[in-house]
Amino acid sequence: MSEVRRDRPALRDPHWARWAIFVGGIGFLILFVVLPVVTVGAEALRKGLPAYLAALSESDTQAAIRMTLTVAAIAVPLNCIFGVAAAWALGKFEFRGKAAVLSLIDLPFSISPVISGMVFLLLFGLQGWFGPWLREHHLKIVFALPGLVLATMFVTLPFVARELIPLMQEQGTEEEEAARMLGAGGWRIFFSITLPNIKWALLYGVLLCNARAMGEFGAVSVVSGHIRGLTNTLPLQVDILYNEYNMVAAFATASLLAGLALVTLIAKSFLEWRYADQLALTRR
Amino acid sequence: MSIEVKNVSKSFGAWHALKGVSLNVRDGELLALLGPSGSGKTTLLRMIAGLDHPDAGQVLIDGVDLSKQALRDRRVGFVFQHYSLFRHMSVFENVAFGLRVRPRHQRPSDDEIKRRVEELLNLVQLDQLASRFPAQLSGGQRQRVALARALAIEPKVLLLDEPFGALDARVRKELRRWMRQLHEEINVTSVFVTHDQEEALELADRIAIMNVGQIEQIASPAEAYDRPATQFVSEFLGFANRLPCRVERGVARIGDFTLATELDDYAGEAVAYVRPHEIGLSHLNGSNIGALAVIDSIVALGPNARVDLAYGDQRIEALIDRERLAELGLIVGQSCAISITRAHIFKAA
Numbered sequence: 001m002s003e004v005r006r007d008r009p010a011l012r013d014p015h016w017a018r019w020a021i022f023v024g025g026i027g028f029l030i031l032f033v034v035l036p037v038v039t040v041g042a043e044a045l046r047k048g049l050p051a052y053l054a055a056l057s058e059s060d061t062q063a064a065i066r067m068t069l070t071v072a073a074i075a076v077p078l079n080c081i082f083g084v085a086a087a088w089a090l091g092k093f094e095f096r097g098k099a100a101v102l103s104l105i106d107l108p109f110s111i112s113p114v115i116s117g118m119v120f121l122l123l124f125g126l127q128g129w130f131g132p133w134l135r136e137h138h139l140k141i142v143f144a145l146p147g148l149v150l151a152t153m154f155v156t157l158p159f160v161a162r163e164l165i166p167l168m169q170e171q172g173t174e175e176e177e178a179a180r181m182l183g184a185g186g187w188r189i190f191f192s193i194t195l196p197n198i199k200w201a202l203l204y205g206v207l208l209c210n211a212r213a214m215g216e217f218g219a220v221s222v223v224s225g226h227i228r229g230l231t232n233t234l235p236l237q238v239d240i241l242y243n244e245y246n247m248v249a250a251f252a253t254a255s256l257l258a259g260l261a262l263v264t265l266i267a268k269s270f271l272e273w274r275y276a277d278q279l280a281l282t283r284r
Numbered sequence: 285m286s287i288e289v290k291n292v293s294k295s296f297g298a299w300h301a302l303k304g305v306s307l308n309v310r311d312g313e314l315l316a317l318l319g320p321s322g323s324g325k326t327t328l329l330r331m332i333a334g335l336d337h338p339d340a341g342q343v344l345i346d347g348v349d350l351s352k353q354a355l356r357d358r359r360v361g362f363v364f365q366h367y368s369l370f371r372h373m374s375v376f377e378n379v380a381f382g383l384r385v386r387p388r389h390q391r392p393s394d395d396e397i398k399r400r401v402e403e404l405l406n407l408v409q410l411d412q413l414a415s416r417f418p419a420q421l422s423g424g425q426r427q428r429v430a431l432a433r434a435l436a437i438e439p440k441v442l443l444l445d446e447p448f449g450a451l452d453a454r455v456r457k458e459l460r461r462w463m464r465q466l467h468e469e470i471n472v473t474s475v476f477v478t479h480d481q482e483e484a485l486e487l488a489d490r491i492a493i494m495n496v497g498q499i500e501q502i503a504s505p506a507e508a509y510d511r512p513a514t515q516f517v518s519e520f521l522g523f524a525n526r527l528p529c530r531v532e533r534g535v536a537r538i539g540d541f542t543l544a545t546e547l548d549d550y551a552g553e554a555v556a557y558v559r560p561h562e563i564g565l566s567h568l569n570g571s572n573i574g575a576l577a578v579i580d581s582i583v584a585l586g587p588n589a590r591v592d593l594a595y596g597d598q599r600i601e602a603l604i605d606r607e608r609l610a611e612l613g614l615i616v617g618q619s620c621a622i623s624i625t626r627a628h629i630f631k632a633a
Contacts, residue, residue: 174364174366174368175368175369175370175371177335177362177364177368178362178364178368178369178370178433179370179381179385180335180355181333181335181355181360181361181362181434182381182382182385182433182434182436182437183355183356183359183382183385183386183437184381184385185356185385188385192370192381192385193370196372197371197372
């Protein structure tokens with residue numbers, strides 16, 4: 001594409017219109033994005049840095065941080081593998097029922113997370129379908145780490161796959177076929193051809209998936225049971241602290257989540273900036 | 285290495301892409317698969333490559349059944365229509381890929397790979413661009429990288445799908461000539477698919493003309509043009525006037541003309557195909573052979589002129605040397621005598 005021409009009289013709006021749109025847009029951003037983030041920070045630090053640090057080093061909060069990181073560390077890689085496999089199958093092959101599978105992948109997006117949590121309760125809870133069998137074998141899923149991981153995985157299932165499917169469809173199978181004709185085997189083709197072609201979209205999908213996995217509230221809330229220091233994740237901990245009117249601790253914990261979002265954003269921007277030339281090249 | 289296609293059929297759902305196609309490609313030959321889109325030519329090429337599997341029939345390369353051979357032992361070079369270069373790899377790495385993916389005991393050393401790739405890039409005249417990425421190359425350059433990449437595995441046969449399809453006319457012509465030279469240099473048995481008859485006529489040793497999943501004729505370019513085997517070939521290769529006629533006792537009647545045919549045992553409706561240059565024009569008051577036609581228009585085409593004639597309710601196109609036309613002094617609106625020097629006559633379908 002050619003460089004954007006700046007001076008296009010026909011496209012030039014009157015001054016007042018440009019200003020109105022500019023101010024309106026910025027104002028909206030400030031009201032709905034900047035202000036809430038600033039509030040979180042301000043509330044967290046209202047009683048000073050020592051109070052903030054004390055709130056964070058509280059043992060239940062520490063446990064919640066560990067739980068959130070553990071859940072994400074299990075759920076995100078699994079979803080990453082599933083997403084790549086699903087996108088590979090859906091993007092590169094034609095088969096009967098493809099549309100059905102596609103909408104099935106979207107299901108977690110369209111269901112309320114609370115219901116997703118309820119489903120797992122119904123399946124694995126004490127009164128659930130597999131409840132008696134699980135109890136016999138002393139397996140605990142609901143109100144324990146496995147339940148949190150399952151609920152998180154369900155809710156974040158579409159992120160990686162959704163990011164990759166359109167890209168893989170657009171790229172087609174010709175490069176893979178070319179590699180095959182040159183004598184490459186299946187794994188070699190995947191790691192040398194397919195994966196490098198999707199790495200940016202994959203990374204982006206993983207970042208989004210991770211942000212959602214750490215921030216998920218609804219589904220996790222149902223299967224967690226809110227056992228302090230045991231099955232609470234960060235968002236649940238924020239909720240509990242807030243309901244106990246422990247404002248500083250609640251906002252301090254919330255600031256961790258907000259910080260995580262910022263880190264995700266910065267990581268994404270950095271990668272885009274650092275590899276801009278490669279991105280431009282591979283996208284043609 | 286020869287290629288032998290034996291009675292290959294392939295369907296995609298209800299569509300019969302190939303209907304029992306047989307084809308022999310001789311060692312060192314450059315063969316064109318020519319046909320309109322949907323004629324099955326690309327499907328046939330993919331069968332030969334082993335990218336698709338026939339529903340019935342066999343493909344033998346050098347006498348060995350493809351389906352009984354591992355992919356990496358087949359050594360079939362394939363150039364895709366849109367080149368399919370690996371977009372995240374440099375030109376050098378693209379060409380080196382086929383060597384790098386060999387199993388360890390067959391893989392050349394890094395120095396050897398470097399030497400071979402440089403040799404190939406030199407062959408396709410791209411030594412200066414080894415570190416570029418595909419997106420930084422022109423269409424013609426990409427095409428040559430694709431060719432070098434396919435040649436890197438020292439293929440027994442080279443297959444090209446519409447090799448010049450995505451290039452503009454001038455580059456296409458240059459590359460065509462270059463490719464013919466390259467073929468003579470490396471002499472690997474090659475098959476290419478094209479819908480462009482000019483390309484097929486100029487480049488190929490032999491042409492297989494395809495239509496709706498079947499091969500209509502396999503012949504040298506000159507033979508296919510001079511002696512088309514079927515109506516389809518007459519219509520598809522170059523332009524021919526299509527004149528309805530009647531055949532009786534081995535003689536065809538087109539209006540006032542009579543022509544000898546090979547349809548000895550046939551009596552009934554038929555179609556005669558006459559190429560524009562096979563129609564002779566002469567002055568009315570000259571000899572009185574031929575029939576009367578009226579000149580509708582004259583279009584100068586370089587050294588020749590296309591003369592559009594009205595012959596009864598038929599339109600006939602003739603091609604004549606412009607000097608000869610000037611000698612005859614024929615102009616638009618005039619009547620003239622026409623003769624047919626040659627025609628290909630087929631039973632009416």
